[in-house]
Amino acid sequence: MKALSTTLSRYNAWANARLYAAMATLAPETLAAPSAVNFGSVIAIANHLVLADRLWLHRFTGQGEPVPSVDAVPYPALAALSAARLVEEARAEAFCRDLDATRLGGTLTYVTTDGRPMALPLALCLHHFFNHQTHHRGQIHGLLGAYGVKAADIDLLGFERETATCAGLAG
Numbered sequence: 001m002k003a004l005s006t007t008l009s010r011y012n013a014w015a016n017a018r019l020y021a022a023m024a025t026l027a028p029e030t031l032a033a034p035s036a037v038n039f040g041s042v043i044a045i046a047n048h049l050v051l052a053d054r055l056w057l058h059r060f061t062g063q064g065e066p067v068p069s070v071d072a073v074p075y076p077a078l079a080a081l082s083a084a085r086l087v088e089e090a091r092a093e094a095f096c097r098d099l100d101a102t103r104l105g106g107t108l109t110y111v112t113t114d115g116r117p118m119a120l121p122l123a124l125c126l127h128h129f130f131n132h133q134t135h136h137r138g139q140i141h142g143l144l145g146a147y148g149v150k151a152a153d154i155d156l157l158g159f160e161r162e163t164a165t166c167a168g169l170a171g
Helices: 002-023 042-061 078-098 122-146 156-163
Strands: 107-111 117-121
Touching: 002 042, 002 078, 002 122, 002 156, 042 107, 042 122, 042 156, 107 122, 117 122
Parallel strands: none
Antiparallel strands: 107 117
């Protein structure tokens, strides 16, 4: 599980780099253009992902500033958003790399953004963390296509074919 989580953190960084390269081909007005998708625009979805990662990493590690809302757009410019994205990716990889079996088998106790106390298996929360990224990256990928940008594939097996990092996960 630790090796898989570390691989998924590296995959997230790889997929985000490809997606951000495609996003960089659009004008800032297009990135911020209103859409019927969650959070309202490409740039807003990407901000949501940074904030949600920051929120979960705070829950996992107790480090960093608490995130009161994942609906804000603190990084309206792609360059600043890209820099924030890289910080959270480094934090995620470090967290996964430092995990041990006891912690992975434990419970994560936290308070939701609406104030409810929660206690869930850490492994489930970690899977949610990665699945959430994949879900919203798919939305961004689709919007890029609607704006005429053929973004590079960002699926997990494409990452494996390109990097061959999963070979050590067997058995």
